[in-house]
Amino acid sequence: MQPAQGAAAAARQQLGAVRESRAPGRGALASAVRGEGWGSRPACPGLSRRGVYLLKVLLYGLRVEMYRLQGRIVTVLDKFVKLAEKQPHKPFLIYEGKVHTYQDVDRRSNRIAQVFLHHGALKKGDTVALLMGNEPDFIHVWFGLAKLGCVVAFLNFNVRSRSLLHCVSSCEPKILVKDISVWIMTKDSTFPSVHTLLDKIEAASEDPVPVNRHSANNFKSSVLYIFTSGTTGLPKAAVISHMQVLKGAAGLWAFGATAEDIIYITLPLYHSAASLLGIGGCIELGATCVLKKKFSASQFWSDCKKYNVTVIQYIGELCRYLCSQPVKEGEKNHKVRLAVGNGVRSDVWREFLDRFGAVKICEFYGATEGNICFMNHTGKIGSVGRTNFFYKVTIYLHEPIRNKDGWCEKVKKGEAGLLISKVNAKNPFFGYAGNKRHTEKKLLCEVFKKGDLYLNTGDLMVQDHENFLYFWDRIGDTFRYNRSLFTFQNSPLTSFPPDHEGKAGMASLILKQNTSLDLGQMYKQVVTYLPSYACPLFLRLQEKMEMTGTFKQQKFRLVDEGFNPSTITDPLYFLDNSKKAYVLLTKEVHEMILSGKMKL
Known part of the structure; x- marks a missing residue:
């Protein structure tokens, strides 16, 4: 671990040079599918910004499809381990001024895997619930358990009592009843049924556990449970597959982030935006991230300047909080070039750009458990993205109202309607753990023809005449x-x-x-x-x-x-x-x- 002094300098010094980009000819296609130069900025002469984006989506899809056809399952964890070998001394995390390199994180997660291997009696496929705030050990424990092939359930530390018990039981009720154990990040405990981790980590080996412990057999196998907020009832455990993690991790890359970027994560790690898009995206790029314990509007830009941050993550309200801060001198004096997130209002979007400078706002639409995602790569204010020949959108009336023939009807462009997404083998919906009824409630059968199946997103959207999509409202x-x-x-x-x-x-x-x-x-x-x-x-x-x-x-x-x-x-x-x-x-x-x- 590097000392606090010079953390930002160390991060930038070791970010590496940009590979020479190639035009999107046959060689470029082959190298992209192989994954060469994945973190560098592509130069595609003759292509519009939209064309570049669509090409990147196509190339990423081809790469994953080639893995599938070759029987190779390359997970985000596999990529991290490779990066720890390739660039061991490059900063992966910067937390409260301390630098944790790729090697540091790999070795500490190995120690945690060894602790649970020898003391926890965990088997491949077991579920382990993780209840922690934003700190490096959240990632160490997550990766350590993943190296044992465990399914990790991220618990929201704000939930309590009955909701918390529900979260634990919905992950794996048999384990809860028969053999539940609690581990805490301390060196000692006064409770005999509570096991301590820190003392055992210090004594554990840094050697990696056997690869077959975490090797994936299928892109669709479960790797995480990420809980919904529980705002319309008790929290539901969304089943996250290796495929969903890979797709989430590609988000920053698709928006143009590179290995040279430093990403600022202030959102909670138990949320998919921070864990999949943020940490996963950092691994996909081979980049560095600055992790914050908790979002602070007053410290946000000073942190960005201190650590030379170039990419930030947001939710809509976060941007509004920044805009509501007292105006300070030199607010545009930073290196942030991309802001990736969702939920920013058009008026806040404009105010943010006017006040903080030429930051590209990369708005997207997606839900943790959803099977559809849209990305606004053009910067059109207010839009969450645009439909294309890869992603067709279906929007119908506010409620599943059926006509006299029993079929639902699509709304016209310019009208608000409920966004639904087709469910099939190539576009699956993995649903929720612990309660089949919750999964079934999200599905709509025989919507437009006999035998079809759609996911009800619960979101009202509007599509304009240029096929740009706009979030309208949430049902509820x-x-x-x-x-x-x-x-x-x-x-x-x-x-x-x-x-x-x-x-x-x-x-x-x-x-x-x-x-x-x-x-x-x-x-x-x-x-x-x-x-x-x-x-x-x-x-x-x-x-x-x-x-x-x-x-x-x-x-x-x-x-x-x-x-x-x-x-x-x-x-x-x-x-x-x-x-x-x-x-x-x-x-x-x-x-x-x-x-x-x-x-x-």
């Missing part, structure tokens, strides 16, 4: 409050108070007959079982819930009415953390919230 209400994202399918939203971002959640409740609401117990249940960002700030007691003509809860009127007790006759309550209870929302309390005198 999504709201952001206090820099966190949450979604309720059956709860209204109330407009946010002044000086607070986004919208706040309001739970509309109907009590059973002859019962009363225990506000203290309600508070206790909410803060115990929900992440802080998911706790409803307001309660509204109703005698009945208005329904739509299709028997769905009518929430829009509740949203419009907000939380003003002067105009709402139903009892309203407010989450008061100082009193550890929900308190009656009076006109006086309402005015204090609006004036900022009462802290939210």
